[in-house]
Every structure is written in C-alpha cells, then in structure tokens.
Amino acid sequence: MGLPGHRRTSSDKRRRAAQDFLERLQIATCPNCKAAIKPHHVCKQCGTYKGRQVLNIDRRTARLVKKVEKRAKAAPAPKQTSKA
Template sequence: MPTPKKHTTRSRRDMRRSHDFLEVVNTVNCPNCRSLVKPHHVCASCGYYKGKEVVTAKA
C-alpha cells in the first residue's frame, strides 16, 4: 500500500470536507395544489407550471 508522504492536518482535512454535507432543498408551495415543489420546476403532483398544466399528472 502507498503511504502518504505528508501528514494531513485537522485544518486541511476539515477544509476538504467543507463541501461534503447535504444541503437543505429549498421548496415553495404549488399555487395550484399547495404541495411542496422546487422553485422553477413542474409540480410533480398536479403537473402545473406557470399557471398552466404542462404535464399530465400521474394518478
């Protein structure tokens, strides 16, 4: 097995891990059916986007 040449400090290790955490997904309420939707995305439950039905929603 290869061995690391330099010791990784706590600071360097934690800086590397600063991007590893999950972020809270932002949601808005669908103006048509009030369910939670991602902004600028078609609503998954009613298929509406910008006040119009653009996709036929699944039953």
C-alpha cells in the same frame, strides 16, 4: 507512481471537510394547488409549471386506475366474511 507533493496538515483536512455537509432540501409550494414541490419542477399534483398546464393529470390517473384494476384482476382481494 505519483506521490503527494506535500503533507496534508490537519488544518488542510479540516478545511476540506468543512464543505462536506448535506444541504437542507429546498421546498416550494405550488402556486396553483399549494402542494409542496421542488423548486423549478412541475407540480405532480396538478401538472402545472409557471402557471401553465404541462401534464395531463386526468390521463395519468386514468392509466393508474387501469393499472390497479389489472393488478386486482390478477390477484383478487381476499373475500370479506361478514359476521354481523
């Protein structure tokens, strides 16, 4: 089995550990709708990238609405008893 050729000194360890930190998350704003987005990513709010419409948001929301309606049908919301 291989063995370490040299002893790792405390400064070796510390120098390596100096790189082990989390970088702050970069956040950009969408030029179209000003929503917070990741840089170089499609805006999930309006579906644009570099000023081009690349996602059909209307179709996506329609699909979401359908999903929610389906869920509501499967488990109907508790009946509201109004005492007023």
